[in-house]
Amino acid sequence: MEQIFRTLTENDFLIYFLMSVIPLLWVVPYALFAVWLERKVSAHMQDRLGPMRVGGWHGWAQTVADILKLIQKEDIVPAAADKKLHFLAPWVVFIGSYAAFATIPFSSAYIGSNISIGLFYVIAVSAIVVVGILMAGWSSNNKWSLFGAMRAAAQIVSYEIPTALALLAVVMVAGTLNLQEINQHQAGWFWNWYLFRKFPFVFIAFIIYFVASLAETNRTPFDIPEAESELVAGYHTEYSGMKFALFFLAEYANMFAVSAIGSTLFLGGWNSPFGDLLGGPVWGAFWFLSKGMFFVFVQMWLRWTLPRLRVDQLMYVSWKVLTPWAFACILGVGFWMMM
């Protein structure tokens, strides 16, 4: 991809700009689609119909209309808010989740930045989201917002540990942190995917990663930071218009980011499940996006299945279940590799 841009222009800055904009071209339409999908999935799981009017076929244009409405909305800032932080928070949250896309390989031909510490970078940079959420909660000067932000911070920091440990098990199998290389190692038929290697340790690591990533993106059943029934909307209670839309966009971008990491590490990323059949960069992008969208769907599926956890249950799951099991996986993989 970079070579294609290089034939068009010599300007390095322009090339890097174009390279960095490409994920946005996916993330924004994806977010619009995913919000619509979430509403349809939730509706059909509850035997309803969901949005049916806007745009004709099953209300496909509903979210487009919603975003147009959000753009026109008044930007309300509470009088007692910390104006600077209040303005900055949605941007920090969105930048934190968008920055993770820099090292995600969308296809064999496109990766924003092919650095050797790709996975480490993703884990590190997605932690910036916590800062943005805390900023949002604190600057709103609203006890529910602060409650939500504190819960989010506690939750995300706790769940980063099982996430990182589960990913570490895969990294031990792969022997590299470069996501593009991890993909290349999984080439061939689907039984070459890391999910089925060193069975069942990597498989358990995958489940731990998936559960923990749900908590990291504040999705149900771990959505206590924005628990509607107790905290109004948590840290984004005091946000309206486009700032609220940015939080929403960041949440959905994050959902895809964790799904993309999961599919890259465990399900072969852009590799076709059928060996060389339907391979190549374009099909690669298709496989990668389909795998990512599948996990996004599973996240929605879980959201509309499970009730919300209590704070103590949340911490129990993280510290007493996921973390020890992740350690067990690392040990298992380690012994296997030594033998």
Next chain:
Amino acid sequence: MKKYFNDIFRSVWSVLIGMKITFRHLFTPAVTVQYPDVRLKLPERARNRLYVNMDDCIGCFQCDMACPVDCIMIETVKALPTDDLGMTSTGQKKRLWVTQFDIDIAKCCYCGLCVYPCPTECIKMTDVYEFSEFNRSNLIYNYATVTTAEVVDIKAKAAVYEKEQAAKKAAAAAEAAKAKAAIPAPATAPAQPPRPTPPPSAPPPENKS
């Protein structure tokens, strides 16, 4: 220790069961309908907007009296012997002009108590339930078939007739008094002043069937 593993197994298992249920519901047809396009059939005896068939109304005031929230306003004028108001479909002679029959549907509580006493079954509940208005006064439905000009005319004629009747009565009373004048003193000459409108109650006696 055993409880710890058991808890993990049970929670994973119950999540899977829940996911199975929601996935099954993903493909069951929706139970809701696209309301303005598709409407559910109402029950046979559903009570919604009131309708009055004025061709059959005899102005008996029974619905007005039955109404617990006083949302029905009726005014009647006695018909002259020369007027022929026709018959109801149940074969009763109409003896009163119903000059006003207003139902304030905003007040109506849809109890249906006005429907049962109606001797000619002319007031009934329909299946129309969409009648929101921007102006509350639009919710007062006027069912009277006579126009306001006609009402004035009818009332004037009725007043004249009443006066004539009263005068006749007075004359008759005076006659009778004169005949009796030989014994008692003729004191009660003007028998009764003419009433401007007929009393608002008093249903025709042959209504009860």
